[in-house]
Amino acid sequence: MKVTPTAIPDVLLLEPEVHGDHRGFFMETFRQSFFDELLPGVKFVQDNHSKSGQGILRGLHYQLNQPQGKLVRVTTGEIYDVAVDMRENSPTFGHAVGALLSAENKHQLWVPPGFAHGFYVTSENAEMVYKCSDYYAPDDEHSLLWNDPVLRIDWPLVKGASPILSAKDKAALSFANAPRYKTS
Numbered sequence: 001m002k003v004t005p006t007a008i009p010d011v012l013l014l015e016p017e018v019h020g021d022h023r024g025f026f027m028e029t030f031r032q033s034f035f036d037e038l039l040p041g042v043k044f045v046q047d048n049h050s051k052s053g054q055g056i057l058r059g060l061h062y063q064l065n066q067p068q069g070k071l072v073r074v075t076t077g078e079i080y081d082v083a084v085d086m087r088e089n090s091p092t093f094g095h096a097v098g099a100l101l102s103a104e105n106k107h108q109l110w111v112p113p114g115f116a117h118g119f120y121v122t123s124e125n126a127e128m129v130y131k132c133s134d135y136y137a138p139d140d141e142h143s144l145l146w147n148d149p150v151l152r153i154d155w156p157l158v159k160g161a162s163p164i165l166s167a168k169d170k171a172a173l174s175f176a177n178a179p180r181y182k183t184s
């Protein structure tokens with residue numbers, strides 16, 4: 001597994017070793033022992049899987065009391081996956097980084113606890129699966145506005161059209177008003 005820090009060093013791009021042959025391909029997508037070395041103390045407790053149509057944007061979401069680290073990958077189509085640093089003491093606080101993850105490139109993104117996470121579907125549809133380092137806690141979830149002027153996230157909007165959002169995401173908070181992750 002090749003690991004490359006992104007513009008936000010704690011957000012990592014992971015590229016698995018793909019074994020192709022006349023039948024297709026095989027790859028190991030996850031090994032806890034690898035993460036024990038890469039990210040000591042991170043244990044994954046929940047797997048998620050979602051499917052979305054083109055132009056759908058989910059996020060940006062984060063939990064504060066039970067912050068979730070997320071290991072994201074795409075099994076169908078392509079998404080633009082984004083992480084925003086919500087850790088108020090971080091040198092990259094308020095910075096956003098994105099990566100195109102696809103069934104084709106098989107790349108994975110590690111979004112650490114304390115980051116807001118969201119994605120936009122660029123392909124006709126996309127299915128993404130992701131491992132979480134803590135459990136879903138709906139009462140602890142916060143939403144950050146996808147097009148906040150401070151974050152200036154350069155979403156690759158299809159034909160420049162506004163994304164399709166859930167009601168929750170339409171009502172998301174601006175970065176200025178969103179609660180920050182306070183590291184002890």
Ligand SMILES: Cc1cn([C@H]2C[C@H](O)[C@@H](COP(=O)(O)OP(=O)(O)O[C@H]3O[C@H](C)C(=O)[C@H](O)[C@H]3O)O2)c(=O)[nH]c1=O
Nearest residue numbers: 048050058059060061062070117118119136141166168
């Ligand atoms: C996240 C989650 C949701 N749900 C239920 C709650 C709702 O009945 C339904 C859809 O939830 P929501 O609209 O919050 O789903 P997304 O908009 O895909 O939310 C996710 O979007 C961004 C990209 C994330 O990183 C988070 O994992 C998560 O917030 O699934 C569960 O039962 N368990 C869960 O872990």
